[in-house]
Amino acid sequence: MYVIIMGAGRVGIALAELLIENGYDVTIIENREGDCSRAAMELDAMVICGTGTDSKILEEANISEANFFVAVTGNDDTNLLSCVLAKKYGAGKIISRVSNLEHEDAFKEVGIDKVINPELTAAGFLEKIISRPNVADLTVFGKGDAEILDMEITNDKINGKRIHEVSPADDYIIIAVYHGGKLKIPKPDDVLNTGNKISILVKKGTFKKASKVFTGK
Numbered sequence: 001m002y003v004i005i006m007g008a009g010r011v012g013i014a015l016a017e018l019l020i021e022n023g024y025d026v027t028i029i030e031n032r033e034g035d036c037s038r039a040a041m042e043l044d045a046m047v048i049c050g051t052g053t054d055s056k057i058l059e060e061a062n063i064s065e066a067n068f069f070v071a072v073t074g075n076d077d078t079n080l081l082s083c084v085l086a087k088k089y090g091a092g093k094i095i096s097r098v099s100n101l102e103h104e105d106a107f108k109e110v111g112i113d114k115v116i117n118p119e120l121t122a123a124g125f126l127e128k129i130i131s132r133p134n135v136a137d138l139t140v141f142g143k144g145d146a147e148i149l150d151m152e153i154t155n156d157k158i159n160g161k162r163i164h165e166v167s168p169a170d171d172y173i174i175i176a177v178y179h180g181g182k183l184k185i186p187k188p189d190d191v192l193n194t195g196n197k198i199s200i201l202v203k204k205g206t207f208k209k210a211s212k213v214f215t216g217k
Contacts, residue, residue, distance in 0.1 A: 001025065004066045004091070006052035006082050007073035008035040011097070015070065016043050027061045052082030058089060067092040076103045083112050146203055148175070153196045155216035164188035166213065171206035175199050 001024050005012050008030035016026045016039070026045040029052045030036045036049040050057035052071060063069065069086040071079035071094075079096045080103070086094055087110070095114040098104050107115045153159075158166065163186045167174040176199040177186045184190075192198075202210045211217065 001067045002062075002065055003027075003068040003070065004029065004052075004061050004063060004086075006030075006069070006071045006079070007097075008032070008039040008047070009072065009074070011072045012070075013039060013042065015072065016045055020044055027066075029057060029061060051078065053078060053085065055085060058082075058085055063089040063091050069094045071096040073097070074099055076100055080107060080110070080112075083107070084110050087111055146201060147207070148199055148201055149207065149210070150197065150199050151211065151214055153192060153194050153198060153214050155212075155214055156194060157216070158192050158214060159194045161192050162188065163190045163192060166192070167200075169210075169213075172200045172202045172210040172213075175201050 003019055003024050004027045005016055006029045008028050012028065012030070016028060019026050020043065026043070028036075028039045028043065028045055028047045029050060030039060030047065031049065031051040033049060036047055039045070040047040046061070048057060048061055050060075052058060052069075063086055066086070069083065069091040071082050071086075073079055074097075076099050079098065083094050083096050093113045094111075095116065096107055096112050098107055098115050098117055101117055104115050104117070163174055163177075167186075174186050177184050177190065177192070178197040178199075198214065200210060200214075
């Protein structure tokens with residue numbers, strides 16, 4: 001998986017470190033020379049000194065091959081324009097930080113996949129969005145000790161099983177099942193089928209294990 005991050009500030013560097021640790025190929029785009037030099041020294045990643053609002057810089061970063069483009073500078077105008085260009089070049093999922101929440105609708109209107117406000121731009125939160133493509137949404141509890149994850153059952157081995165056969169487990173519990181978009185509190189004898197959307201409460205650090213049960217991936 002290939003990720004381009006625009007912005008080598010605190011969040012951008014921390015996000016890059018997390019992704020590199022998990023085996024992602026990462027390119028950083030940053031227009032401040034000092035931050036470019038620091039990123040090049042600290043990261044095992046390509047660092048391009050320039051701005052994501054420049055088509056030539058995006059082409060140099062092979063934007064059309066990016067699975068994710070993440071704009072995390074503190075400037076909404078810069079983030080918005082770079083995301084529009086990234087979308088034009090055919091980048092995969094596009095994620096942007098927005099500092100002024102009044103601009104959020106404008107970001108969504110141009111087709112940006114995920115808009116994150118400063119309160120949620122912790123690198124760990126962004127890393128989860130990128131590394132968990134099978135999860136529709138997530139909510140982090142307290143100090144991050146547990147999460148609620150929404151996902152669709154795609155593992156054929158779960159098809160036809162009753163909830164008590166798979167939940168609760170040591171690391172997770174099914175807390176909701178959705179039928180026709182309506183939430184249902186699950187009962188032990190309810191039957192699970194592929195295509196069902198569920199919410200599960202998961203202990204910190206056990207996402208991959210729980211996800212594999214229900215998605216097979």
